[in-house]
Amino acid sequence: MGISRWELYPNPDPNMGPLVQQLATHHIVSAVQKSGGTQLKLVMSFPNYGQAIFKPMKQERDEETNFNLYYFSDFERHNAEIAAFHLDRILGYRRIPPVVGRLVDVVKDIKDVTTDHKLARTFFSSPVGNTCFYGQCSYYCSTEHAVCGRPTALEGSVALMLPDLSLAIRRTWRSPWRRSYSRSKLAKWETEPDYCSTVKKTAPYDKGTRLVDVVDLAILDFLMSNMDRHHYETFEKFGNDTFLLHLDNGRAFGRHSKDEPSILAPLRQCCRIRRSTWLRLRLLALPHFRLSDVMRESLGRDPLSVATTPLLAEPHLAALDRRLTVVLRAVNRCLEEKGGKPSNVESNET
Numbered sequence: 001m002g003i004s005r006w007e008l009y010p011n012p013d014p015n016m017g018p019l020v021q022q023l024a025t026h027h028i029v030s031a032v033q034k035s036g037g038t039q040l041k042l043v044m045s046f047p048n049y050g051q052a053i054f055k056p057m058k059q060e061r062d063e064e065t066n067f068n069l070y071y072f073s074d075f076e077r078h079n080a081e082i083a084a085f086h087l088d089r090i091l092g093y094r095r096i097p098p099v100v101g102r103l104v105d106v107v108k109d110i111k112d113v114t115t116d117h118k119l120a121r122t123f124f125s126s127p128v129g130n131t132c133f134y135g136q137c138s139y140y141c142s143t144e145h146a147v148c149g150r151p152t153a154l155e156g157s158v159a160l161m162l163p164d165l166s167l168a169i170r171r172t173w174r175s176p177w178r179r180s181y182s183r184s185k186l187a188k189w190e191t192e193p194d195y196c197s198t199v200k201k202t203a204p205y206d207k208g209t210r211l212v213d214v215v216d217l218a219i220l221d222f223l224m225s226n227m228d229r230h231h232y233e234t235f236e237k238f239g240n241d242t243f244l245l246h247l248d249n250g251r252a253f254g255r256h257s258k259d260e261p262s263i264l265a266p267l268r269q270c271c272r273i274r275r276s277t278w279l280r281l282r283l284l285a286l287p288h289f290r291l292s293d294v295m296r297e298s299l300g301r302d303p304l305s306v307a308t309t310p311l312l313a314e315p316h317l318a319a320l321d322r323r324l325t326v327v328l329r330a331v332n333r334c335l336e337e338k339g340g341k342p343s344n345v346e347s348n349e350t
C-alpha cells in the first residue's frame with residue numbers, strides 16, 4: 001500500500017516490522033508452483049489472503065560458486081534474495097520487495113497443503129530418509145537437483161508478492177547492458193566504447209531519470225556481483241517517470257574472492273550518477289557507517305540469522321567494502337574527466 005512513483009515503501013515505514021514478522025511466521029495455507037521463470041519457486045498463501053514467493057535453499061549459505069560455471073547456469077541462492085533486499089534498502093533505493101528467511105516444513109507447509117498435483121507428484125524420500133521434491137521447471141527440476149528437508153525442515157527466502165497484475169500492470173524492459181547469455185558471443189556494449197552515447201539518445205533513456213536509475217541498478221549489481229540482470233520492470237501506471245523494480249536477485253553473492261568490473265559498465269561508459277546515490281555511497285565508506293557493518297547488523301535482524309551460520313559469510317561482507325571503493329574510484333575518474341572536484345576516497349575521513 002505504500003508504493004509510490006519513486007519507491008516500493010516509505011522510509012521510515014511503520015508497516016515494515018509487522019509485515020516482515022507476518023512473512024516469517026504466518027501459517028502457510030497453500031503452496032503451489034509459480035509459473036514463469038526458469039527455476040523452481042512456490043507461491044505461498046497466508047490466512048489473510050496475503051501471498052509470497054518462496055525460493056528454497058539450493059546451495060549452502062557459505063558455498064562459493066564454482067569458477068568454471070557461467071553466470072547463466074549458476075544456481076539461485078535464497079540468501080542472495082534476502083541479502084539483496086537489505087542492501088537495496090541500505091543504499092536508500094527501496095526498490096526490492098521485502099524478503100525474509102524462513103524455515104519451512106516441506107511436509108506440513110508444502111506437501112500437505114498444496115493443490116498443485118504436478119508439484120505433489122515430485123515428492124520422494126531420499127536414501128537417508130529426508131523428504132525431497134523437485135517440481136517442474138525448465139532448469140534444475142529433476143531428481144538430481146531436488147531440494148530436500150532435514151528431515152523435513154527446509155530453509156528458503158520468502159518475498160512479499162507485488163500487487164496482482166489486475167491491480168497494477170508491470171512493464172518489462174530489456175536492459176541495454178544485458179549480457180549475451182552465450183559462451184561465445186559478446187554483447188554490443190562490450191565491444192563499442194561509445195555505446196552509452198547511443199543509449200542516451202534512445203527513449204526512454206534520453207529523458208528524466210531512467211539512465212541514472214540504470215546506473216543505480218548497476219551499482220547494486222556490482223556490489224553483490226550479480227551478472228544476471230537481463231530485464232527490469234516498472235509499474236505501467238507511472239509511465240516513464242518512475243523507479244525500476246529490482247526483482248530476481250538469486251544469482252547475486254555467488255563469489256566473494258573475485259569482482260566483476262564489467263557490471264559497472266553503465267557507470268563507466270555514461271559517467272552519470274545520482275547525487276543522492278553518490279552521497280550515500282560516500283557515507284557507507286566512512287569507518288562509522290561501513291557498508292559491511294551496516295549489512296551485518298541489518299541481516300542480523302532476519303529470522304534465519306539466529307542459526308550458527310550468518311546469512312552472508314564474512315568474505316561476502318568484506319567484498320562489499322572492497323567493491324564500494326571500486327565504485328567511488330570510478331565516479332572520481334568521471335569527475336576528473338569532466339573537470340569536477342573529486343572526493344578523497346583513499347582517506348575516508350573527508
Ligand SMILES: Nc1ncnc2c1ncn2[C@@H]1O[C@H](COP(=O)(O)OP(=O)(O)OP(=O)(O)O)[C@@H](O)[C@H]1O
Nearest residue numbers: 036037038039053097159160161162247248249250
Ligand atoms: N515479489 C514478486 N511479486 C510478484 N511477482 C514477482 C515477484 N518477484 C518476481 N516476480 C515475477 O516472477 C517472475 C519470475 O521470478 P524470478 O525472475 O525471480 O525467477 P527466475 O526463475 O529467476 O526467472 P528468470 O529465469 O526469468 O530469470 C519475474 O519475472 C517477475 O515478473
Ligand SMILES: [Mn+2]
Nearest residue numbers: 038228248250
Ligand atoms: Mn532469474
